[in-house]
Amino acid sequence: MLVIGYGNPGRMDDGLGPAFAERIAAAGLPGVExxxxxxxxxxxxxxxxxxxxxxFADALIGSGGPxxxxxxxxxxxxxxxxxxxxxxxxxxxxxxxxxAAPEAHVMGIAGVEFGEVxxxxxxxxxxxxxxxxxxxxxxASR
Amino acid sequence: xSEPRLIEISPLTRVEGHGKVTIHLNRDNEVDExxxxxxxxxxxxxxxxxxxxxxxPVIVQRLCxxxxxxxxxxxxxxxxxxxxxxxxxxxxxxxxxLMHYGQVMQSHVLHFFHLAAPDxxxxxxxPAEKRNIFEVLRQRPELGRRAIFLRKxxxxxxxxxxxxxxxxxxxxxxxxxxxxxxxxxxxFLARIDEMQDWAMDALALARDYTLEHxxxxxxxxxxxxxxxxxxxxxxxxxxxxxxxxxxVGADGEPIFDRLAYSGYHEKLVEDVRSWSYMKFPFIKELGxxxxxxxxxxxxxxxxxxxxxxxxxxxxxxxxxxxTQGSPNNxxxxxxxxxxIEVLHCLEKIRExxxxxxxxxxxxxxxxxxxxxxxxxxEAPRGNLIHHYRxxxxxxxxxxxxxxxxxxxxxxxxxxxxxxAVKHLSGHEQITEGMLNHVExxxxxxxxxxxxATHALGQMPLQVELFDADGxxxxxxxxxx
Numbered sequence: 304m305l306v307i308g309y310g311n312p313g314r315m316d317d318g319l320g321p322a323f324a325e326r327i328a329a330a331g332l333p334g335v336e337x338x339x340x341x342x343x344x345x346x347x348x349x350x351x352x353x354x355x356x357x358x359f360a361d362a363l364i365g366s367g368g369p370x371x372x373x374x375x376x377x378x379x380x381x382x383x384x385x386x387x388x389x390x391x392x393x394x395x396x397x398x399x400x401x402x403a404a405p406e407a408h409v410m411g412i413a414g415v416e417f418g419e420v421x422x423x424x425x426x427x428x429x430x431x432x433x434x435x436x437x438x439x440x441x442x443a444s445r
Numbered sequence: 446x447s448e449p450r451l452i453e454i455s456p457l458t459r460v461e462g463h464g465k466v467t468i469h470l471n472r473d474n475e476v477d478e479x480x481x482x483x484x485x486x487x488x489x490x491x492x493x494x495x496x497x498x499x500x501x502p503v504i505v506q507r508l509c510x511x512x513x514x515x516x517x518x519x520x521x522x523x524x525x526x527x528x529x530x531x532x533x534x535x536x537x538x539x540x541x542x543l544m545h546y547g548q549v550m551q552s553h554v555l556h557f558f559h560l561a562a563p564d565x566x567x568x569x570x571x572p573a574e575k576r577n578i579f580e581v582l583r584q585r586p587e588l589g590r591r592a593i594f595l596r597k598x599x600x601x602x603x604x605x606x607x608x609x610x611x612x613x614x615x616x617x618x619x620x621x622x623x624x625x626x627x628x629x630x631x632x633f634l635a636r637i638d639e640m641q642d643w644a645m646d647a648l649a650l651a652r653d654y655t656l657e658h659x660x661x662x663x664x665x666x667x668x669x670x671x672x673x674x675x676x677x678x679x680x681x682x683x684x685x686x687x688x689x690x691x692x693v694g695a696d697g698e699p700i701f702d703r704l705a706y707s708g709y710h711e712k713l714v715e716d717v718r719s720w721s722y723m724k725f726p727f728i729k730e731l732g733x734x735x736x737x738x739x740x741x742x743x744x745x746x747x748x749x750x751x752x753x754x755x756x757x758x759x760x761x762x763x764x765x766x767x768t769q770g771s772p773n774n775x776x777x778x779x780x781x782x783x784x785i786e787v788l789h790c791l792e793k794i795r796e797x798x799x800x801x802x803x804x805x806x807x808x809x810x811x812x813x814x815x816x817x818x819x820x821x822x823e824a825p826r827g828n829l830i831h832h833y834r835x836x837x838x839x840x841x842x843x844x845x846x847x848x849x850x851x852x853x854x855x856x857x858x859x860x861x862x863x864x865a866v867k868h869l870s871g872h873e874q875i876t877e878g879m880l881n882h883v884e885x886x887x888x889x890x891x892x893x894x895x896x897a898t899h900a901l902g903q904m905p906l907q908v909e910l911f912d913a914d915g916x917x918x919x920x921x922x923x924x925x
Contacts, residue, residue: 311507313492313507314507340611341513341611344555344596345555345559345592346596346597346600348593349593349597395579396578396579396582396589399579399582399583399589400582400586400590400593
C-alpha cells in the first residue's frame with residue numbers, strides 16, 4: 304500500500320497531508336510505503352501503477368467532522384493544473400494511460416487555518432490529525 | 446442596448462495559483478476595462494525576516510510547490526555573496542547547474558504537454574468537455590506517457606543534486622553539499638538519448654503549430670514590448686543559471702546591457718496599484734508607461750545573441766527567422782521557445798554528465814562576510830530576483846523578491862485587455878469559449894500566482910456576470 308500526503312507545511316493547516324505522511328512513516332506499518340509532496344503531480348502516476356492500494360492524504364476545508372475517509376474513483380474527464388491535480392484526476396490519468404486501477408481512498412483531514420505564511424498546525428487540526436492517524440492505523444491493519 | 450456588465454473569471458484554470466480576471470462591459474457590450482487580479486497576499490518577504498542565513502535557501506522553497514528549486518538556487522546565490530563567495534568551486538557550480546537544468550526542463554514539459562496541449566491540439570473554441578488533458582491522452586497517449594517520463598527524468602536530476610525531490614538541501618551558502626556518484630551519472634546517461642529524442646519531437650510539434658497557425662499567433666495578444674533576461678557576460682549567450690542583466694526594446698536595441706545584477710534596483714522600479722497584490726515593475730529610465738517589460742522563454746530568445754548548444758541554437762535561429770531576427774512579440778510563440786529550452790537543458794545535462802568535475806570533492810568556498818546579497822536566476826517562467834540583508838547574528842533583516850510573474854504583470858494585463866477587446870466586444874452572449882481565449886493568453890505566460898496553498902473542496906473556476914447594479918445575472922462553475 305502507498306500513502307501520499309501532500310500540501311504546503313508553510314501554510315499552516317495546508318500541511319496536514321505531509322504531517323499525516325510523517326506520522327505514518329514513523330509508525331513503520333508493515334507493507335506501507337509513504338511519500339510526501341507539495342501537491343499531486345503527473346509523475347505520481349508511475350508510483351500508482353506499481354501499487355495495489357493507495358491512500359491520498361490532504362487537508363480538507365468545510366468538513367463537519369475531524370476527517371473524511373472515502374473511496375476515490377478515476378475521473379473520466381476534467382481539467383487540471385499542475386498545481387491542483389486531484390486524486391480523481393490522477394487516478395483517471397493512471398487508468399487512461401496505463402490501464403491500471405489500484406484501490407484508492409482519500410483521507411481528508413479537516414483544517415481551519417490556511418491564510419498565514421507560517422509553519423505548524425492549528426490546535427484543532429493537530430487534534431484532527433491524531434484522530435485520522437488512529438483511524439488509519441486500525442484500518443491498515445485489518 | 447444592454448446594461449453595463451462585469452465578468453469575472455475566478456479562479457483561473459491551468460495556471461499555477463489563484464487569480465481572477467474582471468472584464469467590464471459597457472452598455473454597447475464593448476470592453477471598458479480588463480484586469481488580472483492577484484487575490485492572495487504572499488507575505489513571504491516578512492515571513493523570512495529573522496530566519497538564519499543558512500536556512501533561507503531551504504525555507505524559500507515553500508514559496509512555491511512548482512519551482513522550489515529556482516527559489517532554492519536564487520536564495521543560495523544571494524547567500525554566496527553574504528558569505529563572501531564570488532566564485533564557487535567548479536563541482537559546486539556544475540552541480541547547481543545540473544539541478545537547475547533538471548528543474549527548468551521538467552517545469553516546461555508539464556506546462557506544454559498538460560496545460561497548453563488541450564488548447565493547441567483542439568483549439569481555443571473547442572467544447573470545454575473536450576478541451577482537457579483526458580482528451581489529449583485518449584487521442585495522443587504517447588504524449589502523455591512521454592511527458593510523465595520527461596518530468597520524472599527532471600525530478601530524478603533534482604533529487605540527485607538537491608538530496609530530496611522536495612525541501613532539497615543541496616545548495617548551501619558558498620557551495621553544494623554533495624557531488625554526483627558515478628553510478629548515478631551512468632544511470633542518467635543511459636536515459637539521455639531517449640529524453641533528447643522526445644524533446645526534439647515536442648519541439649517539432651510546438652514549431653509546426655506556430656507556423657501552421659501563423660495568422661492566429663500573430664494576431665493573438667501580440668504587441669511590442671521591452672524584454673529582459675540574464676545573458677552570459679562574456680558573449681551574450683543564453684545562460685539560465687548566471688550572467689548579467691540585459692534589456693532590449695521592441696526593436697531589439699539594448700536599453701541596458703552587462704548590468705551586474707546586484708544593481709537591479711538602480712534600473713528597475715516596482716510600482717503598486719490598489720487592485721492587485723502583485724507589483725508592476727518597470728525600467729526606471731523609460732518610466733511606467735513605456736518601461737514595462739516581459740521575461741520568460743520568449744523574452745530570452747529575444748534578448749540573447751545565441752544558444753551555446755547546437756540543436757537548441759539551430760532551433761532558435763528558426764524561431765528568430767520568423768521575424769527576420771527582430772524580437773518576436775507573439776505571446777503564443779512562448780510554447781515554441783519553451784520547447785527550445787527543454788532541448789537546451791537536455792543538451793547541457795548531457796554535457797555536464799560527461800564532466801568529471803561533478804565527481805569532485807571541493808564543494809564549498811568561504812570568504813569575508815558581507816551584509817547584503819542579491820541572487821538572480823532565469824527560472825522556467827523568467828527572471829527571478831532574491832535580495833537579502835543579514836545582521837551580525839546571521840538573521841535576515843530585509844528581503845525583496847521579484848518573481849517572474851511579477852515582471853510579467855503589465856504584459857499579462859495588456860494581453861487580457863487585448864484578447865477581451867478582440868473576442869468579447871460587441872457580443873450579447875459571452876460563451877465559455879470566449880472566456881477561454883482570455884485564459885489562453887494568461888496561460889501562455891505560464892504564470893505562477895504564488896498561491897502555494899490548496900485543499901480539498903476548493904472550486905477551480907467560477908465565472909459570474911453582474912449587471913450595472915451589481916446583481917448577479919449569470920454564474921458558471923467549472924469543476925476540476
